[in-house]
Amino acid sequence: MVSETIQLRGHIIDSLTLPKVLDEILTRGANFTMLEVKIGQRRADQSFARIEVSASTHEALDDLVLRLRQHGAEVEDKGDAQLAPAPADGIFPPDFFVTTNRQTFVRIDSKEYEVQPPIMDSGIAFDLANKKARTVKFADVRKGMEIVVGHQGVRVVPVQRTTSRTDVFQFLNANLSAERPKGAVIREIAREFETARKENGKLLVVAGASVVHTGAAEYLEQLINWGYVDLVFAGNAMAVYDIESTLFGTALGVNLEQGTLADGGHQNHMRAINIVRSAGGIAELVKRGTLTRGIMHACVKGGVEFLLTGSIRDDGPLPGVITDSLEAQRVMRQKFKGVTLALLLGAMLHSFAVANLLPASVRTLVVDINPAAVAKLTNQQTFQALGLVTDVEPFLRELVHCLEQLRAKQK
Amino acid sequence: MVSETIQLRGHIIDSLTLPKVLDEILTRGANFTMLEVKIGQRRADQSFARIEVSASTHEALDDLVLRLRQHGAEVEDKGDAQLAPAPADGIFPPDFFVTTNRQTFVRIDSKEYEVQPPIMDSGIAFDLANKKARTVKFADVRKGMEIVVGHQGVRVVPVQRTTSRTDVFQFLNANLSAERPKGAVIREIAREFETARKENGKLLVVAGASVVHTGAAEYLEQLINWGYVDLVFAGNAMAVYDIESTLFGTALGVNLEQGTLADGGHQNHMRAINIVRSAGGIAELVKRGTLTRGIMHACVKGGVEFLLTGSIRDDGPLPGVITDSLEAQRVMRQKFKGVTLALLLGAMLHSFAVANLLPASVRTLVVDINPAAVAKLTNQQTFQALGLVTDVEPFLRELVHCLEQLRAKQK
Amino acid sequence: MVSETIQLRGHIIDSLTLPKVLDEILTRGANFTMLEVKIGQRRADQSFARIEVSASTHEALDDLVLRLRQHGAEVEDKGDAQLAPAPADGIFPPDFFVTTNRQTFVRIDSKEYEVQPPIMDSGIAFDLANKKARTVKFADVRKGMEIVVGHQGVRVVPVQRTTSRTDVFQFLNANLSAERPKGAVIREIAREFETARKENGKLLVVAGASVVHTGAAEYLEQLINWGYVDLVFAGNAMAVYDIESTLFGTALGVNLEQGTLADGGHQNHMRAINIVRSAGGIAELVKRGTLTRGIMHACVKGGVEFLLTGSIRDDGPLPGVITDSLEAQRVMRQKFKGVTLALLLGAMLHSFAVANLLPASVRTLVVDINPAAVAKLTNQQTFQALGLVTDVEPFLRELVHCLEQLRAKQK
């Protein structure tokens, strides 16, 4: 039997840290002895626990400790993080530390450095000259870069639960099923929007094609016009249907005014693409006065940043769409910096891509009529994510309505 | 090879009758010869076809002809329908004719009688004294009743498609998926409601518990108060949650005002049931002034009929709930007489039960967030059914909003 | 501020009892002081905590304590449970205690009595003469019965998590999504079946119509023939389709041998019903040699109990089907006594009904291709429930295959 001593600190009882840690230990067939437990007497107090963990082999213990660290456990015998040079461009050293999206520190020369940005499934490069720790993706790795290996000297801060009652995101990973009332939650979200704007937060909207298909584009347009949105992230398809609907009144041939009664016009989206390509881009189409409404128009007019990426399903694509997924991820990481609130609307592929690139601290709201999509996105338990299983169109309509009321009050 | 000659009449081309008939014939390995085809030259004209159908055995031909009759084919050599006495109470004679929900005629003594009401999965009893043909369920069968057997002399009228452009139900079995815009359709449905009221139609609302859970009860209440609803059909659970929400502000313990932020109170629905049972019934609770809001209150106050049935999942039940399914079906058949428009809201079990008891001519609107439920209910292809895959709460909210606008205009 | 002192005992850390309790306290705006904490040093040790809970009002404190009791908290100042007579048949006294499905004790004259059976949403009647506490449903209440009111003197034992690694149900409420591998779990379930048989457990199978529709009836038949099944619970429809498929080779007209290539024969289920009614019942049909295969045949031949209930969707029904839901619930409670393992197969309505009538200690396996159904049934968190999102037919096929291998080994 080999053993190590770990420490837990913070709201380790009510944030479920202690039980999860004990649970991991038992589930893996290891043992523990509680060396010391101090539980905070009152709500605001922090608690503390020292636990000796023992397992049958070094390997099993290492594996276990690695997992306990994910829950915020610190190994007492704190050494420095170990570094190894990347053997080639795009390749990590064999035992590289793989990040989560939680706040993470590495200890180098007995000093801790915060890793920036805290995003998932990356390695950690340490710049010895400038004393900076940053997450790097495979494509960022350059031969010789100093990469953290093993897990000694790495500290991951668990997401600690807020105890505020007025915070709609307080229930981490809550998931409102189709059968729950949503009116109150939408009102709360409207307040979050107001707060975000006042506090200079950065709001990211990820919009699936269903925003246009369900006839909800006008509400997103309104949010952009009112200045709530800082960045729109979408696929080529959403932009195409948005422009098709403005130019032809249809989205993939469905008449948006008359719903199912609509004319076909399956070729409209192809003509819309051709028109944008002929003009040289979306901004040019707005400048010429051809594009006068819609989400893309609102972004161009209001100077709101947008980022469009391509997929193998696309027609076109529109000029400006990034078709290379590596390049797209690079731009996404750059543009997502500083995002404080993310609204994921009926866009499964893009939402997963976003979830992979946002820190755990970003408040994320997932809206989708498909319960499986919402469950997948909120079940990761590493996010301040709130999921609503509902139709995108009435959600946005009601959100705009609530904001209207809030704005009226403020005048 | 044996053969029979069938005739088709009506809008047999554009209502797809002719192709379906030929399709059935070929699919079953039989053959046909077109003896005569007259296709209407213009839109309003009817068409006519005489087709000789041949198959290898008498049995195969009989089987085939039985199916062709479902599409409206008449066998030329029209004999009378054959009758056989029911051998015992609750038991049909072996070869009894099984009905669909389409308009059906039986020929007795060379005269045709319409079968009333035209509902599915029944037998046809013919009253020789009064010359009346009516559908009977197993429980209605009495020993000696004259029951139609075989399929000779029975004519089923296919659902013929309207060509009106302004009719939202014109697309039989249309199914608006989650990704379609629904605003225009809801406006059309509001107009249908207005029309139904003016023409003294009978509107049936089938309400699932999700109407209350999603916070939509106030909108259904409004529809009842405005006088659009003639009959509310639901399970014990919907009524319990409706009353729980009025008495305690929760539905199955979820606070409807504050959504997920709500207090538990899982026992509230049990207390609500106890209170109604103590009072002696829902109407009594209204009379006492204890129940002052909600769907059930609106029904009692407005004198709108309601029918509550029980299931093996129920707690309670409330007084007045019919717990025997045979008795419930008997009452349903009685109360559903004359229904012209049916609104099925998030209530799968009850919706299927309703679908089994309504004639094909009744306009039926299915609203459910579960695409599988909508598909099952509209795919039967024997209904003038329109399905919307959407959240019940915003659907009802928008419907009330559209009706408000229509009503304002009319003043 | 008012306060009470509660005690927690058992595996309160790793079964998450302590954190949940603290969480409830904080979420409700109350405060706590940890008076005493003893945490078990090793895996097998129990822990203990004494906590002073304070809230602003008596009502709030009562509400809170009620909820903490659900987590197993005991109030230190243990008084007796209070009793009040039922005011009338079918009606509880106003403040009656509403049960959960966990093991529950009431304290009368300073002695604790276990409440039997521990099922949800009932009241507790105490028989003063025989000193017996039992759960009663509305329909069981007789005027004058002594019913437990308030929550003083009632102790609810939380479901404590087993730490056995070999127990497939150890993960309470686990839910295997469509994207997870299921082979190993099905092998474990086969072993559970073997164990249940050896230990004289009682296995309940709840079978939806989809068991027949998907062509899985032969596998359930095999399980019955091998003697694993003690009770089959289903609706009228499952039995009808099972018999239709044996008599006509179809289920609701779909040819089960050839799948979609099948002939229609929509009327077959009606003829099947008529044949059973003519014979006088299912057992009679088997006796006559007309019914020679299928689930119902296997039950009759093997002397395995079955219970069929009716719903408002039914045709028929078959003789022996209980059509009254109150009577059905009464029989269900009786027949479910002693069930140790329940297999819920694609039968949402019946599964919910079962879940409402089984103690929390019964191991329950839910198999359904609809993720929402599985989630609803396993998310109640009061059950030893394991959910598999998968097709019923391959699940049963693989289960039979695994049992075959286990049985071969044992010879």
Place this chain on the structure above:
Amino acid sequence: MVSETIQLRGHIIDSLTLPKVLDEILTRGANFTMLEVKIGQRRADQSFARIEVSASTHEALDDLVLRLRQHGAEVEDKGDAQLAPAPADGIFPPDFFVTTNRQTFVRIDSKEYEVQPPIMDSGIAFDLANKKARTVKFADVRKGMEIVVGHQGVRVVPVQRTTSRTDVFQFLNANLSAERPKGAVIREIAREFETARKENGKLLVVAGASVVHTGAAEYLEQLINWGYVDLVFAGNAMAVYDIESTLFGTALGVNLEQGTLADGGHQNHMRAINIVRSAGGIAELVKRGTLTRGIMHACVKGGVEFLLTGSIRDDGPLPGVITDSLEAQRVMRQKFKGVTLALLLGAMLHSFAVANLLPASVRTLVVDINPAAVAKLTNQQTFQALGLVTDVEPFLRELVHCLEQLRAKQK
């Protein structure tokens, strides 16, 4: 009123062409006169119809005729197709003809040329020198290319339905819901596989990550080893999890042998990627003897082509993955040439991309546990698509089992 005369030829009754055409005409508020109708007297005979179509404006008539052409209508006054030069690289002339995926001919100098390949949402470039008509995507367009504009002189052949009873694909767009028996269909598909191999068909398998997650990789491996598969198309993720499962026994950290009982190991997929990148590619890993099992291994060993594309969700990617979506589509179009049978397994994004690039004549089988995905892919009605709503793992297991039996018989 303006009018044109159209002709319809072929199995226009039983393939529903005539009714669809009349339906379109009426739905759009236009009128028709049947000038001539000859209906084939027997099954093998073709039918013929001449119809005068009239509408109120030239535009409306043009629009209508465009749609009727999609159903195979030919305008009597057959002129040549009109050509216009592409104004710039990547840009079509304004009124370019947009293709479907059905067989299409263009008439130039009174001669018809077949357009190759017949894929959706493309333009048609005509090479005047070599007299060749081919579909071009936006990216293929070069300035000055002669592109077909308008719709005169373009003939689209409707998908004609086979009348063979033994053809499992005979029911165009059939969709087997979760509640249908699938055994017989899987046996038919096994026969299709055998037939395809004997007739030198080209079988494409599109594999989602769920093939690995559900533990079905070994069955796909078997199909590859037996030589049924000619091309595997997948995303980076499927290949990563396949390799992770071979190297570490997990897929995204889930132990595939023990299902939910498995160890975490979330970082395993990152290590797997690093190992492949270090080796220089998948084939190199096989050569070194590091990768010894799995789908990718089977492809490399058996010399079966595979095509991996990237998305914005990816980690890595693996060497050889095409990250640019335009480049990916170019390679897809090239590699998909000659595909006769396509198996789409739980891979929504990739399946849609494939559906966009395959001719309507390719037999396509969609297997997914998500009914919405299957419905979307088979509802396009332009495909010989068969959809099965079922779990991928048991589907592949049963398919391998059926092939095993077929192969045993043949020896």
